[in-house]
Amino acid sequence: MLKKDDLVVIDITDLDAEGQGIGKAEGLTLFVKDAFVGDRVEAKVMKMKKTYGFARLMKVITPSKDRIEPACPIARACGGCQLQEISYEAELRFKENKVKNNLIRIGGFDESFIKSVMYPIVGMEKPLRYRNKAQYPIGKDKEGNPVAGFYAGRTHSIIPNTDCLLGREVNETILKTILDFMKAEKIEPYEENSGRGFLRHVLIREGFVSGEIMVCLIATSKKFPKAEMLCEKLVKEVPAIAGISLNINAKNTNVIMGEETVTLRGKSEIEDELCGIRFKISPRSFYQVNPVQTEKLYAKAVEFAQLTGKESVWDLYCGIGTISLAMAHKAGKVYGVEIIPEAIEDARKNAKANGITNAEFYVGKAEEVLPEFYEGQKGSEMCHPDVIVVDPPRKGCDEKCLETMLKMEPERIVYVSCDSATLARDLKILCAEKYKLKFWQCYDQFCRTVHCETVALLQKEN
Numbered sequence: 001m002l003k004k005d006d007l008v009v010i011d012i013t014d015l016d017a018e019g020q021g022i023g024k025a026e027g028l029t030l031f032v033k034d035a036f037v038g039d040r041v042e043a044k045v046m047k048m049k050k051t052y053g054f055a056r057l058m059k060v061i062t063p064s065k066d067r068i069e070p071a072c073p074i075a076r077a078c079g080g081c082q083l084q085e086i087s088y089e090a091e092l093r094f095k096e097n098k099v100k101n102n103l104i105r106i107g108g109f110d111e112s113f114i115k116s117v118m119y120p121i122v123g124m125e126k127p128l129r130y131r132n133k134a135q136y137p138i139g140k141d142k143e144g145n146p147v148a149g150f151y152a153g154r155t156h157s158i159i160p161n162t163d164c165l166l167g168r169e170v171n172e173t174i175l176k177t178i179l180d181f182m183k184a185e186k187i188e189p190y191e192e193n194s195g196r197g198f199l200r201h202v203l204i205r206e207g208f209v210s211g212e213i214m215v216c217l218i219a220t221s222k223k224f225p226k227a228e229m230l231c232e233k234l235v236k237e238v239p240a241i242a243g244i245s246l247n248i249n250a251k252n253t254n255v256i257m258g259e260e261t262v263t264l265r266g267k268s269e270i271e272d273e274l275c276g277i278r279f280k281i282s283p284r285s286f287y288q289v290n291p292v293q294t295e296k297l298y299a300k301a302v303e304f305a306q307l308t309g310k311e312s313v314w315d316l317y318c319g320i321g322t323i324s325l326a327m328a329h330k331a332g333k334v335y336g337v338e339i340i341p342e343a344i345e346d347a348r349k350n351a352k353a354n355g356i357t358n359a360e361f362y363v364g365k366a367e368e369v370l371p372e373f374y375e376g377q378k379g380s381e382m383c384h385p386d387v388i389v390v391d392p393p394r395k396g397c398d399e400k401c402l403e404t405m406l407k408m409e410p411e412r413i414v415y416v417s418c419d420s421a422t423l424a425r426d427l428k429i430l431c432a433e434k435y436k437l438k439f440w441q442c443y444d445q446f447c448r449t450v451h452c453e454t455v456a457l458l459q460k461e462n
């Protein structure tokens with residue numbers, strides 16, 4: 001029987017949903033972080049349950065043919081990228097397989113059927129430097145100097161790194177300017193344990209099309225007498241900075257941003273363009289982090305919707321209205337639903353700014369707003385739309401929402417998902433009787449990490 005501290009040699013045959021290697025020793029399943037399919041490794045047992053356990057990678061005895069030197073020197077310690085040590089081709093294969101297997105195992109679809117309705121995964125030409133948003137925590141090193149970096153694995157200790165390879169090169173200049181300024185002006189980083197100090201986080205967002213950069217400093221108080229001086233320095237170093245703001249978060253919490261944001265210089269939000277539509281993005285709004293891949297994914301969602309100019313469309317979980325507005329000029333009428341009121345305000349403003357008049361937005365839970373309309377407006381075109389698009393968070397759609405979608409009987413359902421397990425669970429319900437899965441395709445939006453987006457088209461069966 002395996003026990004803690006035992007050393008074992010295992011062949012890694014699979015990866016779990018978090019990217020950990022899976023292998024067997026003495027008939028028991030072991031999970032080994034940083035080990036990949038095809039590796040033979042030596043690992044040390046850290047924790048055993050009845051039928052499975054966790055082991056630490058000690059040595060790669062025979063490396064998998066997919067192994068590569070990670071592009072980032074701190075990839076393993078940081079833990080933000082789980083797949084930096086395998087080739088990008090192997091990563092794409094892993095992701096597509098994961099989604100396929102979930103559709104088969106959880107969704108209950110037949111394997112040959114699932115393969116027959118799959119389009120190949122869409123990856124990036126260069127899978128680095130794709131993020132338009134970076135959020136760096138600020139802390140202190142052992143000498144007491146201010147540092148910016150990332151929390152190691154699941155801990156709260158900061159690994160200094162001002163140049164995450166998933167983010168833009170300009171982030172480093174911005175962070176160094178801020179850190180130098182903190183040192184020179186004796187501005188204290190926030191300390192989680194004592195709650196003392198000033199600067200907690202730096203948020204940087206860049207509009208890839210507009211070229212505008214927004215810097216938001218997250219601090220414990222509004223009192224920042226030297227703000228003007230720092231702004232001068234930042235804009236001098238990086239003229240593309242369109243706005244600098246200060247968000248106040250005095251609470252002892254892991255939630256990064258507080259309620260109040262004040263503009264220190266320039267604009268409080270940046271603008272960007274996605275699918276030919278201009279969007280205003282304020283510091284607290286959700287906006288997809290990989291705009292290059294998002295455009296491709298949404299283009300596919302629009303294609304799946306098969307709009308001719310007449311259709312009525314519901315866009316559930318619509319955020320700032322990205323999908324709704326990308327569909328509006330090809331549809332008759334679009335109705336967006338989103339839980340965050342500020343996002344709906346943004347969506348309405350964005351519609352107006354783009355001259356779109358056939359989109360309406362509602363604040364609320366999809367699982368409440370949709371049934372209310374269905375019950376209240378029976379017979380209207382809103383209750384029998386041609387297309388329903390959903391783009392839910394990882395937990396997927398609520399059952400009540402799925403139930404109402406089935407009652408509304410749209411011709412087509414376009415499901416955009418960031419979690420293939422809940423996608424498979426929901427497709428099983430939708431495809432039980434009335435709907436047939438026509439196509440599905442993965443889009444790699446989060447290169448070098450285990451996360452993957454999928455878009456699926458369902459067609460009503462007559």
Ligand code: SAH
Pocket residue numbers: 286287288316317318319320321322323337338339340343364365366367391392393
């Ligand atoms: N389609 C948008 C947003 C997708 S993210 C875009 O691409 O930008 C998922 C969105 O669902 C988030 O904006 C989140 O606030 C919202 N949300 C979460 N739970 C919800 C619910 N129960 N009902 C409606 N919206 C919800």
